[in-house]
Amino acid sequence: MSAPVTLLELKAVTKRYATANGANALPVLNGVTLTVTRGDSVAIIGPSGSGKSTLLQIVGTLDRATSGEVLLEGNNLAALDDQQVAAVRNQQIGFVFQAHYLLPQCSVWENVLVPTLAQSISEIRNPKPEPAADRARRLLKRVGLAERLHHRPGQLSGGERQRVAVVRALINQPQLLLADEPTGALDHASATALGQLLVELNREEGVTLIVVTHALELAERMGRVMELKDGRLVQNVKNQ
Ligand SMILES: Nc1ncnc2c1ncn2[C@@H]1O[C@H](COP(=O)(O)OP(=O)(O)OP(=O)(O)O)[C@@H](O)[C@H]1O
Ligand SMILES: [Mg+2]
Numbered sequence: 001m002s003a004p005v006t007l008l009e010l011k012a013v014t015k016r017y018a019t020a021n022g023a024n025a026l027p028v029l030n031g032v033t034l035t036v037t038r039g040d041s042v043a044i045i046g047p048s049g050s051g052k053s054t055l056l057q058i059v060g061t062l063d064r065a066t067s068g069e070v071l072l073e074g075n076n077l078a079a080l081d082d083q084q085v086a087a088v089r090n091q092q093i094g095f096v097f098q099a100h101y102l103l104p105q106c107s108v109w110e111n112v113l114v115p116t117l118a119q120s121i122s123e124i125r126n127p128k129p130e131p132a133a134d135r136a137r138r139l140l141k142r143v144g145l146a147e148r149l150h151h152r153p154g155q156l157s158g159g160e161r162q163r164v165a166v167v168r169a170l171i172n173q174p175q176l177l178l179a180d181e182p183t184g185a186l187d188h189a190s191a192t193a194l195g196q197l198l199v200e201l202n203r204e205e206g207v208t209l210i211v212v213t214h215a216l217e218l219a220e221r222m223g224r225v226m227e228l229k230d231g232r233l234v235q236n237v238k239n240q
Pocket of ligand 1: 017018028046047048049050052055
């Protein structure tokens with residue numbers, strides 16, 4: 001076994017949202033520190049409004065921290081220009097949200113290949129080891145959707161739609177999969193199955209996983225459970 005390699009590091013990350021009148025609101029994040037090793041699986045729990053989605057959006061480059069550092073493979077995200085940030089977001093990070101955000105007019109096959117359409121010259125020059133179409137076919141089969149390639153999202157169950165969203169998130173072979181309440185809109189059986197699938201894909205595909213969830217059952221399947229409390233991340237006491 002090789003030594004664990006740090007994939008993601010958060011150092012004293014804070015976030016304040018400015019109020020409408022320009023004054024600084026109370027901090028949502030107040031010094032979040034976290035180290036995530038390649039291949040890790042981490043759950044983030046905490047009450048509604050504690051800043052879980054805010055934190056995930058900062059890690060996912062959808063938002064910027066007010067202060068502190070977010071390092072992905074040692075690169076400080078704040079130091080990247082917009083084009084570099086867009087490349088990181090497209091190539092290194094996959095997202096799964098509570099709502100699937102699939103394109104209703106496109107088939108399952110088309111939906112999972114959408115992220116492969118935006119490729120930079122360097123990605124075209126350095127193609128990934130597994131071609132996108134092969135990967136799409138393999139992963140859709142893996143999540144049990146081999147017979148659904150030409151269905152549209154409206155012709156799928158809720159659990160099936162979320163599985164398409166997971167394949168779409170993995171299609172560009174990201175290092176990091178971020179999931180915000182991925183089972184929040186599913187019934188119990190589908191939620192359990194999706195949680196199990198995420199755990200298995202973390203292992204099989206070697207993708208590092210950070211899952212925000214209210215579902216303790218899902219959280220406890222992750223390697224580590226962290227809790228957002230008063231703007232800081234702490235190890236969940238029940239899982240020490
Ligand atoms: N764009 C924004 N502008 C101003 N305030 C915001 C914005 N987004 C979030 N907030 C505030 O930041 C706090 C944290 O919100 P966030 O969505 O991160 O919480 P959460 O932990 O994900 O909650 P939930 O479990 O309900 O999804 C909330 O008080 C929210 O009102
Ligand atoms: Mg949220």
